[in-house]
Amino acid sequence: VYIVDRARFDTPGIWTAKVVFNSSDSVVEEMAFQVLEVSVAPNMGQKVPATRNLTIHDVDRIEDIDSHIPPDSMHEKSVAQALEEGKPFVVVWSTPMFCMSAMCGPVTDQVISLQARYKERVNFIHIEPWDLNVARNEGRLVPTLEFAEWKLSSEPWVYVIGGDGRVGARFEGIVSSDEIETAIHGVLGRRIDN
Secondary structure, three states: OOOOOOOOOOOOEEEEEEEEOOOOOOOEEEEEEEEOOOOOOOOOOOEOOOOOOOOOOOOOOHHHOOOOOOOOOOOOOOHHHHHHHOOOEEEEEOOOOOOOOOOHHHHHHHHHHHHHHHOOOOEEEEEOOEOHHHHHHHOOOOEOHHHHHOOOOOOOEEEEEOOOOEEEEEEEOOOOHHHHHHHHHHHHOOOOOO
């Protein structure tokens, strides 16, 4: 994984990126992507929706809301509850069992590792983007109402939210625990001590 720090684009539209790896094989990768004028998903500095995602208290079995094996422990609060509490929180939108990008499991594991270190100061919430009942029984990926509420169209996503309910950082796709940890320190208002 190679990380590009905050690429800036002058105009919206279809852009291409070319990646050249300096090696004896001279591998060149090119990809196209769309840049929107304004993000439809919650963006930096914006308040996030007060989503009432299901928690462990709303279901009979955790497997009803979590495809991670074993299930993780990030289902205690809804986003709405976290917003009411006023404490910074992290939301990971991922589906380890049904991930289209094949990145959900590793990203979820990164967030789990940070939860162990920061759970006293930061709430952690895992929300599955797809209806797990339909995915398991019909083999189709149908977005949940919560996923649609955030206007997300891919997975995984990690959002780091400040105590004021505003987006401090957001990451689409693969992300390192160092990047998420830096964002956590940003919403906690202090730098990382190395």
